[in-house]
Amino acid sequence: MIKNIALLFVCVLARPSLAQVVVVDGSSTVYPITEAVAEEFQNEFRAKKYKVVVGTKGTGGGFKRFCRGETDVQDASRPILKEEIESCKKSGVKFIELPIAYDATVVAVHPKNDWIHEITVEELKKMWEPAAQGKIKRWNQVNAKWPDQDLKLFGAGSDSGTFDYFTEAVVGKAKASRGDYTASEDDNTLVQGISKDKNAIGYLPMAYFMENKSRLKALAIVSVDKKGKVLPAVLPGRETVENGTYAPLSRPIFIYVSQKSLSKPEVKEFTNFFLKNASTLVPSVQYVPLPAKAYEMATKNLHNEKLGTMFSGHSEVGLKIEELLAKETKF
Amino acid sequence: MEDIMSNAQTKIMRETVREMDLTANLKWRRTKDFLFAVTGLMTLLFAICVLLALFIDLAMTGVPRISAEFFMNFPSRFPEKAGILSAWVGSLAVMITTAFVAIPVGVAAGIYLEEYAPKNIFTKIIELNIINLAGVPSITFGLMALGLFVYKLKFGQSILTAGMTLGLLVLPIVIVTTREAIRTIPNSIREASYGLGASHWQTIQHHVLPYSSGGILTGVIISLSRAIGETAPLITVGALTFIAFLPTAPVSDVFPFVSFQWLHDAFTVMPIQMFNWVSRPQTEFHVNAAATGTVLLIMTLLMNGIAIFIRYRFRRRMKW
Numbered sequence: 001m002i003k004n005i006a007l008l009f010v011c012v013l014a015r016p017s018l019a020q021v022v023v024v025d026g027s028s029t030v031y032p033i034t035e036a037v038a039e040e041f042q043n044e045f046r047a048k049k050y051k052v053v054v055g056t057k058g059t060g061g062g063f064k065r066f067c068r069g070e071t072d073v074q075d076a077s078r079p080i081l082k083e084e085i086e087s088c089k090k091s092g093v094k095f096i097e098l099p100i101a102y103d104a105t106v107v108a109v110h111p112k113n114d115w116i117h118e119i120t121v122e123e124l125k126k127m128w129e130p131a132a133q134g135k136i137k138r139w140n141q142v143n144a145k146w147p148d149q150d151l152k153l154f155g156a157g158s159d160s161g162t163f164d165y166f167t168e169a170v171v172g173k174a175k176a177s178r179g180d181y182t183a184s185e186d187d188n189t190l191v192q193g194i195s196k197d198k199n200a201i202g203y204l205p206m207a208y209f210m211e212n213k214s215r216l217k218a219l220a221i222v223s224v225d226k227k228g229k230v231l232p233a234v235l236p237g238r239e240t241v242e243n244g245t246y247a248p249l250s251r252p253i254f255i256y257v258s259q260k261s262l263s264k265p266e267v268k269e270f271t272n273f274f275l276k277n278a279s280t281l282v283p284s285v286q287y288v289p290l291p292a293k294a295y296e297m298a299t300k301n302l303h304n305e306k307l308g309t310m311f312s313g314h315s316e317v318g319l320k321i322e323e324l325l326a327k328e329t330k331f
Numbered sequence: 332m333e334d335i336m337s338n339a340q341t342k343i344m345r346e347t348v349r350e351m352d353l354t355a356n357l358k359w360r361r362t363k364d365f366l367f368a369v370t371g372l373m374t375l376l377f378a379i380c381v382l383l384a385l386f387i388d389l390a391m392t393g394v395p396r397i398s399a400e401f402f403m404n405f406p407s408r409f410p411e412k413a414g415i416l417s418a419w420v421g422s423l424a425v426m427i428t429t430a431f432v433a434i435p436v437g438v439a440a441g442i443y444l445e446e447y448a449p450k451n452i453f454t455k456i457i458e459l460n461i462i463n464l465a466g467v468p469s470i471t472f473g474l475m476a477l478g479l480f481v482y483k484l485k486f487g488q489s490i491l492t493a494g495m496t497l498g499l500l501v502l503p504i505v506i507v508t509t510r511e512a513i514r515t516i517p518n519s520i521r522e523a524s525y526g527l528g529a530s531h532w533q534t535i536q537h538h539v540l541p542y543s544s545g546g547i548l549t550g551v552i553i554s555l556s557r558a559i560g561e562t563a564p565l566i567t568v569g570a571l572t573f574i575a576f577l578p579t580a581p582v583s584d585v586f587p588f589v590s591f592q593w594l595h596d597a598f599t600v601m602p603i604q605m606f607n608w609v610s611r612p613q614t615e616f617h618v619n620a621a622a623t624g625t626v627l628l629i630m631t632l633l634m635n636g637i638a639i640f641i642r643y644r645f646r647r648r649m650k651w
Binding site for chain 1: 406407408566569570571572573574575576597607609610611612613614617
């Protein structure tokens with residue numbers, strides 16, 4: 001005990017030499033991955049005294065800092081938006097976009113719910129679109145086969161990236177959602193809510209479903225491909241997300257690296273380390289890694305300093321990651 | 332004769348009636364008094380029970396997790412390896428800075444307003460503003476600090492910025508409690524001092540301040556225990572979530588032996604670390620959050636306890 005306390009004082013009083021710090025800020029969805037990478041990176045580069053700090057200002061707040069040139073790396077749960085590209089351009093911040101993992105949204109019900117195992121995107125839209133507000137209140141209003149029971153909806157709050165993506169993928173327009181449902185920014189609250197009500201249905205990030213598998217039941221998603229063909233129902237899972245069949249409720253998440261910062265050795269090492277170890281570190285924090293080939297392509301983009309974004313300032317639903325990486329970037 | 336008799340009788344009767352009135356009235360008043368006391372006690376018990384229930388619930392989950400390692404480890408993706416070293420050191424550093432900002436300014440302002448300020452409209456406006464300032468939501472201070480300290484004065488997202496933000500946040504509390512404490516000093520003490528030829532400042536220095544320091548210290552500690560739990564303004568000025576190194580040490584073995592570099596270092600604080608853990612999917616992280624919450628609560632209770640102790644000591648030392 002005394003030895004511990006003495007050690008503790010040494011820890012507090014010890015003077016670290018002036019460190020080279022990688023500054024990361026942005027989405028709290030991407031945070032667990034960055035935390036894992038930062039932890040391992042600092043262990044690996046202990047001799048060089050490379051340090052990493054990570055903030056969680058949110059994707060929007062983070063981009064504001066990133067485009068002012070205050071941060072080296074930006075965590076983003078969605079692609080950079082048009083306004084953000086403009087503000088980066090104005091201050092001369094050029095960036096490289098690197099997809100690092102998949103984030104999937106799971107539609108879940110109470111485990112004792114016996115009338116539903118799969119749901120079509122069309123039915124989800126009927127439940128969640130703004131027009132449903134105040135009207136769709138019972139299960140059988142969505143699908144006549146379901147019982148005449150109260151429909152209790154749980155979902156992400158409007159500040160969350162999950163909300164933006166779910167509405168875009170299901171309703172067709174980001175942030176377009178009915179408002180009369182139990183919304184929470186804290187996904188643990190959603191788990192609680194759904195697991196306590198037999199008539200509940202809700203959506204939440206996959207990591208929260210994985211931790212609470214005994215308390216929730218995930219629904220298989222039935223989607224329609226571009227030609228209008230109905231695809232078989234797909235349950236969420238690491239495999240189905242990775243091979244792209246769990247559509248449209250999975251999306252890539254990104255880091256953005258400032259080109260100017262890449263001249264600093266610690267930032268260069270950090271981003272390299274990130275892509276090199278993502279395939280092992282990403283699953284350790286319950287996210288789905290990208291296919292190995294995607295990381296290879298991303299590493300190549302990093303080395304060639306391929307600037308700009310592969311998106312035209314908005315999210316794209318249902319694109320495979322390899323198709324994404326091969327796309328021409330815009331800046 | 333008869334008249335007198337009946338007069339006396341009615342007088343007696345009237346008096347008994349009045350007495351009965353009085354006893355009935357008194358009884359009713361006593362009942363009211365009793366009812367009020369019971370209601371008050373119930374309210375108090377309710378508040379204490381809620382606090383106790385929260386604390387016990389938190390402690391039951393959190394206490395088993397608290398160990399020396401928990402205080403000495405940095406945040407980690409492994410819940411069992413994660414600790415609050417950077418968080419509590421950050422909280423401590425920010426609190427010290429806050430105290431250095433809030434105490435001198437707050438106490439000086441309190442002394443000025445109570446002892447020197449002329450009673451005019453200008454003083455009234457200042458007083459009104461201080462009271463208003465105490466009610467301003469903390470996030471507003473954060474936004475002000477982001478604009479002024481971080482971007483205008485270029486202090487960066489540092490311990491200095493955080494300490495000054497929280498210092499301003501608790502300043503009204505320090506000013507108000509200082510004034511209250513000074514007001515409790517009877518005027519006869521001041522007059523005796525003047526009578527012996529002391530100047531205004533000497534009177535304050537030798538009599539008013541020492542006698543009121545118990546109250547002032549209590550106010551300072553209570554304001555600091557409010558500041559230690561603040562999250563919103565610190566997130567706004569850019570407190571971090573993951574930071575696995577400590578601020579520069581304030582003392583070193585090379586000349587000039589003390590360094591204030593730590594004021595410019597990045598930081599995180601305990602409430603932010605706690606919030607981050609609460610919102611994670613893994614229950615093990617929730618346990619960590621509960622442990623951090625317990626530490627935070629114990630620290631706040633300890634600080635308030637110290638405040639009560641100081642007040643007690645100073646009261647005992649007073650000779651008049």
